[in-house]
Each structure stands twice: as structure tokens, then as C-alpha cells.
Amino acid sequence: MLLTEVIIKTIQTSDAPAAIGPYSQAIVVDKLVFCSGQIPLTPQGELAAADIETQAEQVFRNIRAILKEAGADLGSVVKATVFVNDLNDFGKLNTVYERNFGAHKPARSTVEVSRLPRDVLVEIEVIARLP
Numbered sequence: 001m002l003l004t005e006v007i008i009k010t011i012q013t014s015d016a017p018a019a020i021g022p023y024s025q026a027i028v029v030d031k032l033v034f035c036s037g038q039i040p041l042t043p044q045g046e047l048a049a050a051d052i053e054t055q056a057e058q059v060f061r062n063i064r065a066i067l068k069e070a071g072a073d074l075g076s077v078v079k080a081t082v083f084v085n086d087l088n089d090f091g092k093l094n095t096v097y098e099r100n101f102g103a104h105k106p107a108r109s110t111v112e113v114s115r116l117p118r119d120v121l122v123e124i125e126v127i128a129r130l131p
Helices: 052-070 087-101
Strands: 008-011 026-029 032-038 077-084 107-112 122-129
Touching: 008 052, 026 052, 032 052, 052 087, 052 122, 077 087, 087 107
Parallel strands: 077 107
Antiparallel strands: 008 026, 026 032, 032 122, 077 122
């Protein structure tokens, strides 16, 4: 059996908030981009407004910036995992989600959680494929 060396590339951009813990904004392995969960912080580290739509839009801005740094975009996302602290916001979140992804519909899981970092309303992580 021939073993090949796996190259792992760390993605970091100042156009998205810095990681607030010991992790990377994203990692690229074998043409796959694993984007860490993004919360609605601006690149300067400030929280977006306290409504689900504004927070979700900021999360998508962060994801787009990280994917761009990696050489991908929202159209290359194959899987999204969405964490919300209130599933009653599901409809509003879906409106923002659809506006950002358009006709592209990656696989998705949505989970209600009791609490998110910085007490935000939403966190989204994605996996994308490089061209």
C-alpha cells in the first residue's frame, strides 16, 4: 500500500474575525475547505445587532471572506451546519440563508442549542470543495 502525504493548509484572513480560541478560521485538506463555525462578529471583533437576520448576514459575510481566502465561494459549499439558540427563528434564518445561497442548496443540518459563544443567536460552519 502506497501512503501519500496529506498537506494541510491553514486559512487566515483579516476580512473575518480572528478565532476566539485555539482553532483556525478554516483548514484545507485534499481540495476540501473545512470552515470553523462563524458567529456574528465583525472583523474588528464587534457583535452584530441582536436580531437573527442581522446576525445571520454577518455570519455569511464572515464565511464568504474565509472561503474567498481559501479560493472558494458559497457556490462550492457542499455541507452547512447551523446552530441556533431558538428554532422559532427558523423561518427568518431560512430567508437569510436562501438569500445568500440563492439556487444553490448544499446539504444542511440545523440544531437548536442552549447557548452559543458570546450569547449570539446563530453560528454556521461549512464544508466547501475547491475547483
